[in-house]
Amino acid sequence: MSKFEDLGVAKWLAESLNAMKIYTPTTIQATCIPKILKGHDCIGGAKTGSGKTIAFGAPMLTEWSQDPMGIFGVVLTPTRELALQIAEQFHALGSSMNIRVSVIVGGEDIITQALELQKKPHFIIATPGRLADHIINSGEDTICGLRRVKYLVLDEADRLLSNSFSKDLEKCFDILPKSDKRRTLLFTATVTDAVRALKDRPVPKGKLPVYINEVDTIDKVAIPSTLNVNYIFIPSYVKEAYLHNILTLSQYKDANVIIFVNRTHTAEVLRRTLRKLELRVASLHSEMPQLERTSSLHRFKANAARILIATDVASRGLDIPTVELVINYDIPADPDDYIHRVGRTARAGRKGDALSVVTEKDVERILSIEERINKKMDLLELVDDDKIIKESLKVTSSAKREALMDMDREGFGEKKLNNKRKHASREELKNKSKISKLNKNSKNS
Structure with a gap:
């Protein structure tokens, strides 16, 4: 047996x-x-x-x-x-x-x-x-x-x-x-x-x-012992340049990477920006049609894309054994969300790296995460500031500018905005109906 x-x-x-x-x-x-x-x-x-x-x-x-x-x-x-x-x-x-x-x-x-x-x-x-x-x-x-x-x-x-x-x-x-x-x-x-x-x-x-x-449970073992947790501390206005530099480092240039962000708009900006920089990238977020979401995930699993940019729709349960690096481009507000995100690597005894991109606005969140995982993050020493200024800053700024122009021209986010307006209109009609009934009842009484 x-x-x-x-x-x-x-x-x-x-x-x-x-x-x-x-x-x-x-x-x-x-x-x-x-x-x-x-x-x-x-x-x-x-x-x-x-x-x-x-x-x-x-x-x-x-x-x-x-x-x-x-x-x-x-x-x-x-x-x-x-x-x-x-x-x-x-x-x-x-x-x-x-x-x-x-x-x-x-x-x-x-x-x-x-x-x-x-x-x-x-x-x-x-x-x-x-x-x-x-x-x-x-x-x-x-x-x-x-x-x-x-x-x-x-x-x-x-x-x-x-x-x-x-x-x-x-x-x-x-x-x-x-x-x-x-x-x-x-x-x-x-x-x-x-x-x-x-x-x-x-x-x-x-x-x-x-x-x-x-x-x-993660209450006892928050993160696997095989996971390395690192951070870089940078100004918020140069995040894209530092990200590009990290993705092209010798130890990560061929790695399968998931980059987590907090908003769909950020996911789309990064996808377009990195694609213009000739990186094989896919994205996964709630504003994508289901067929595209499924296609992106399959492309990443098949290594047709080596980088997946995702909101928290990808943070739970997904088992993709090839993931070697998880980057928290945006730091989550809930420390448990951090644990779920970094859990996409170092699974089932394998090794993996998790990197948090920390800006001046994120310090409190990082402290909460370190308390939750009962571990201090290590500073990633591999990032070369001079190299970023020389090689990444100009090209990423130009690529991001083009990406934003493309998104504006294509009307990205308009569907979500229209749905919010429709929902607000329905709520307004409901409230008016309630007020009208209350007024009728008060008159009758």
Whole structure:
């Protein structure tokens, strides 16, 4: 028997894992899989790159293969890219069993998705917003299979349980079986108080207590020991020149790099600027059509682009083993977001570098991050200020100027601005309607 079979995983699935060269369970897999198979709900906390998808996927697939009928499980996750990655893993693991997996995310044709749901795929991997859309608008024939699912998984649970997803989650929970009729699994790299509090809820009669595993959480090991954390301290008006210099350093000129920014506008400016400087670059942010987002990610994974510029849509869960360097071009406000970002490298025991571009405005944020990760960042000594002035400053300034002119000419950001205006107009109409009703009621009384 393989080590995964010892945990209770089906033989066919253990063989699939072996074919993928996954032989030994990680800590989170070894502790959670047997508990889930015994019937426990589970809260699993483990640092990035520790194999959480297999920790919840293996027991689900094992039980599904015993009776592969209807929609067996729903996995909810915060980003489209993460949904696609989880679906790829489910397809790979279940290929020998003719598994049917549907990805239900925004940016794709909703009618095509509705037809897929009507065919009752074995597993649905979805973002809460798009699944809620189907629940509200697609009719009973489309969503009836959701009423009988055996498993619900919240991946990146800390993010899903934040206020930004609460309304959509409520819609999803309304149609799914009640908690005593399904198995609920929560997995995250950040076990927040909101996640931890779920284990204290009353256990329905006949159910086993919630199993919580925090052996390997980032609260105890914030970042891997194989990750080098560095910083450079520079004036904010020369960030592009320093970035160009870093990307062309001898040790990074061929490296696969993810550059994180805080705003979509910054991502687009950098993409265009670096492309004009003849670097192979792609971007990933919320203002891109879904087809372009998927294409960018595939290009980066295939090394057609060696640099990916991304907002936090790429900060969670994405597993791209070739990433050697993560650059925080903009420093995140939340230290946990820093941990998720740098977790894109130094995964599964590999080495990696993380570099923060610190300006005069970022000092407090850096201090908070250092306190959170319990480690001081080291100054990157490789940057040559004279070389930057001589080789990078003029060319990057010119490339950025051209990029901004192109964006202005093409109207980048206008769609987002129009959507904000429409939303504001709808809110204004709602408020006027409320005021009108209140006035009528007051007159009548």
